[in-house]
Amino acid sequence: MKRYINGLILLALSSLVACDKKLNLDPAQDIREELALNTDANVKLVLLGAYDALALDGMFGGNTLRDAELMGADGEIRWVGTYEGPRDVFNHAMIAENNDAENMWVDAYKAINICNNVLDALAVVNEADRDQVKGEASFVRAMAYFQLVRFYAQGYEAGGNNTQAGVPIVLRPTRMIDESNLVSRNSVEECYAQILEDLNTAKSLLPDDNGVQAGKYTATALLARVYLQMGRFAEARDHAHEVIESGLYSLLPAYADLWNNEDNTAEDIFAVQISNQDFDESTMVIFYSIPDYGGRDGDIEVNQTHLDLYEADDARLALHYEGYGAWRTGKWRDQYKNEPVIRLAEMYLIRAECNARLGTSTGASVDDDYNAIHTRAGLQPKTGVSLDDILYERRLELAHEGHRIHDVKRLKGSVDGLSYDDPTLVYPIPAREIQANKNLVQNAGY
């Protein structure tokens, strides 16, 4: 009897002393924040994650390119898919709740926060690599801000004071959520200043060539694009020129070879790396391609109006193919391929445009730069090239690559009868963001 009782007491007590330690569990798939930012190796992994963030759907994973085309479609392409978000972008009927407006905002700031974390942890990075890490983080941050300010704010007025609302500039890493997260919108001028500062930092610190990650000339190329958007043509020209002169990149002889590649081509200055190992596929392929190649239902069709822009034997016309009862671009045909974001042809076009505008011939004559692109497409060279010729060439050369609406805005054109500064051509600040942050002011018309 007593033996039993003693045994039972022991048993009962041992189960009662179910110690607190049993509650100390750590995740298997994640590591704590402190560990992610405490060694040289880890910070570099976080930095690489910033590029991964650039490849998110809402960013260069595709939507930011797709929506620039849909918004600037002007009858050249047609959205025929069922998704409400892109349909409303295409129809200029966005509401503040639009999914795509939300995703781009969220994904861009994810990338920015990663960069801020990296820049804050530079002290643990090996001294020899510190400049490069700082340069890359600055580059990615600038890239994200440049997309944000072009979509969520009225365009940059060349020579204006640009006090119109841009996007909030956040430069500190987020470690906890409190009042300091309720940021306000900075002006467009301040946003561009920040972008230029980051890119100049990147340019000054990065090695010339850095593989698929950002190098000195990647930053330089983006600077050319940013200056062009700002209408600062001399600086745009000079930076484009610098990239062309670097000799790091060359135009591919065949236009068709630029697309659907697993590795960067000689012409790619910056491309988002996508493989079948990525969770996020290219949404450009999903929406532009057809099921045979891994697309949805061919949600974006190319209209005859667009095809009519090309000369008959233009290689760029030949890249279009027919599938599922409509014409489609071959640029975004195959799944699991890289997405070129900046390529050398754009630098030639920038240099040509700026030389033409400024009456200069930095690096090469306008005709030569124009023809470098024009003849590559299998066409006869031209002489006496005008600014309009260059802009027309640019439209064809860079078609479907996410430049359209930004060019319309900077050239003060129109789409679908809407003036370049029509409020419907500016994204809404996402409704969720307005709700979460009382300091944000919504854009006109939403």
Place this chain on the structure above:
Amino acid sequence: MKQQLLTLLFICVAAMGVHAQRAVTGRVTELSSGEPLIGATLTVKGTTTGTTTDADGRYSIRVGKDADVLVVKYTGYRGQEITVGTRSNVDVAMEQNAELIDEVVVIGYGKQIKSTLTGNIVKVSGDNVKAMPVVSVEQALQGQAAGVYIESTNGKVGGAMRMRVRGVGSINAGTEPLFVVDGIPLAKDARNTSGADMNPLADLNFNDIESIEVLKDASAKAIYGARGSNGVVIITTKSGKSGKSRIELDLQTGFTKATGRRDFLNSKEYIELFTEAANNADDLEGVPYDDPNSWTEFVFSRFRRYDGHTNWEDRIDQTDWQEEAFRTGRVRNASLSFSGGNDKVRYFASGNLGLNEGVLLSNELSKNGGRLNLDFDATKRLKVGVGLSLARTSTRQVSNDNAFSTPLQLVALAPFTPKTDEDGILYDRPVTTYYNGLIDIEDGSRKVNTFRTLANISGEYTITEHLGLHMEGAANLYNVRDDASFGERTENGSASKGYGYSAFAGATDYNANALLHWDQEFDAHALGLDLGTEYFTSENTRTYVEGEQFPTDDFKTLASAASIKAGTSTITNYSFVSYFGRARYNFNRKYLLNLSARVDGSSRFGKDNRYAFFPAASAGWVLSEEGFLKENKALSFLKLRASWGVSGNADIENFLSQGLYNAGTYNGSSTLNPKQIANPGLTWEKSAELDFGVDFGLFDNRLSGEVDYYIKNTTDLLLNVPVPASSGFTNQFQNIGKLRNKGLELVLNSNNFSGAFSWTTSLNMAFNQNEVISLANGQTLIDDGSNMNVVKVGESIGTFYGAAYAGVDPQNGDALWFVNATDDNGNIVDPTATTNDFSTANFVVLGSPMPDVIYGLDNTFSYGGLTLNIRLQGQQGNQIQNGGGQFMSCNACWFDNQTRDQLDRWQKPGDITNVPQARLGYTNGAETRSSRYLSEGSYLRLKNVTLAYDLPARWFGKNGFRDVRLYATATNLLTFTKYDGWDPEVTTDYLADNIIYGVDFYSAPQPKTIVFGLRAGF
């Protein structure tokens, strides 16, 4: 401290044993049936010594030389006094008093007699769910328990069920009650790969169920403190009883069909409407119809595309796509059980086999399993119970509702599109408008196999006649294997020459508890004390691999994939540690008092905030035992109850309190990516609940019932608070916000006729009002942007919020919405102002997917051997959103076939209609967040009809049959509703969560099932 107390308690107990005298054992049974009476009290006359009988009616008591008269009492039975004399075994047969037979109810960690309960517990006997031809036990319960809202999210077999006890109890933490099967808490968190939730309870054989108890109020569930806030469902399986062996066989077979259909356009109407829509779009743009870029030319080119080898101009109805999605399914179930035992050992063993084919093509679930429950008396003092059940289910799944491949999305295809080409090959795009889901069925498969082992062992050690120790250890091993293969023609496999995946998920849960219980009666005072501890740990693992490029479609497993695209394995775990105590007191079963307290710790919370204290108190007063009512002829029973208590909710993802980075990949290298922001202060969500109840019985309890009013305030909500995304994060779990559920529950049971013809009625009704009191600071709305269900302060969770549709402008056919602009005080300035610009319409509350009242009405008639049971079930006051309306009812905005009501479109100035002008390529009124797509969702269903005939016993004589019953059962036979969709019991599987209710999105309608069965006992 706690340990010292316990030690002290043990020492006292040990000391008590020394003075004991002679032991008498025996069994208390019911006179007419011989069934054991549980909880009968025995006292030795003239002393304070007393005991109660256990689950088998057994007792053991010590009598003295001068005190050897046993007083045996059991509510509803005539008391007895028995002189023991020299006997050591005294069996007592109790005769029923004309009064109420008192039910024994399973409570948390024990049992109690219903009349002494102070909390609110619904008991549903196993007989009420037995042989119902539904897949899972919750479906069988639907309409049977007051205040328990049960919804099959759709009619796919094996799909998720949702059960809400007294309203939706949380916004972002779990809202499912805690399921406890034979003492084992079952986590419902195993998911499959397709994204649609499975129901892990589908594997339970409910012919094995003895009873289901739903613990609803705080005092009943507080003993499960940690995880009780959403209610607790205790399922007790059958155990053997000593006596004659019993064999029971149940066989049933039948068929199942979809409850509803929608009406779609035929070819003639389709062509007419879409041509008109294209013309209208051209008119709007000023483009001539014959312009090559016109919408009209475009629509003809599409017609030519969609007609395959036929000619659309013939306007022939080639395919009824809706019918292609449905079928008549077979239902077959068989179960066999053996039970019996002797003084030392009791057993219950069963096996079952079942097949349920769904109403959707290719969707089916088969299950088989077995159970063994053994109880034995190891020694005089030690009783051991062992339970083991093994179950396997195999489900052939269809895609979730949001996939083109789900069968019901076939309705989008044009009616003049032939199903196959001239060679009998299924057409796909570009001939079909969208992917033809029939290809998935022909050329793909998605099969989910689950295996579950539930094992528990328990020991009950009688330390003294009043003091016992109960210990229990249990394991729940749940594995899900999910294999899919898609051939080259399928949507998933077409770009990659075949696609397949294989996933294996496992949940391993262990639970152990120890409970020391002390029960003693001192004259009229009965006191019970429980002290216990519990430990629960769960580990979830998952491995997954997917591959592409198969040589031919004959190869289905990944061994043949030329490219392995992805593979992963994950592990996650959590644990709870708990201590609890409870005191039960009653005076003459007249004044009842119950106190309990529990301390729980969870690994999910921040280190400093892990533990929480959950107290509860309740009291009852049995007025009918009072002198002034005792003689009342009409009133046979009356009890007032009141309870208050706090329970908790920790049902969130693991590790949410920590700031974490996870791994990613870029350009073939690993990356580290921020995953979530830390909240080290994260702690329990708590619900404080007050309940007032009245239990009554009239006219010898021929009419009895319960009325309860409750109010449940949930605070410190575990809220997934949207934070400014400019921080790099979108959400953070915080303890903030308040939620209230209050309501009224009514149960009435009536014995209308007894005798040769008998008729009983039982009614339950529950009114619940859910209100979000507050959210995060400054936050008044949680709106995910894409769905109409939101969380809004002052409204119920999931309320529909969007633009109020104002019909059609008779002048131009534009869709209109009410502007509903508000002034600074939030008042609507002009309730009649309308706009044709959706983006300028202000969102307003449009309705709620949650019913105001849910009810069930059960009538059973019997005469001779015939029994007819009719159960009605319904709900009132909710709305349903047709999420597919933006495609199928959008006045021909795009090429999806339209519901026939779209023919009422506006055509010329002056037309008064609710359907705007058809404009191809324009969203003229097709915006999904508008009341245009909301309808009244109330319904009343003939949930169950069973007609049974018990063959007269004399037919069988001595050949072994004891009773044979033939029956026919129909479920969901009739549905009365104003909803014109497929079925009003619906929430699309790809969205269903805490907030999204009542959204129909090509969701399978509920099955209407008829089975014929035979039950035989030997």
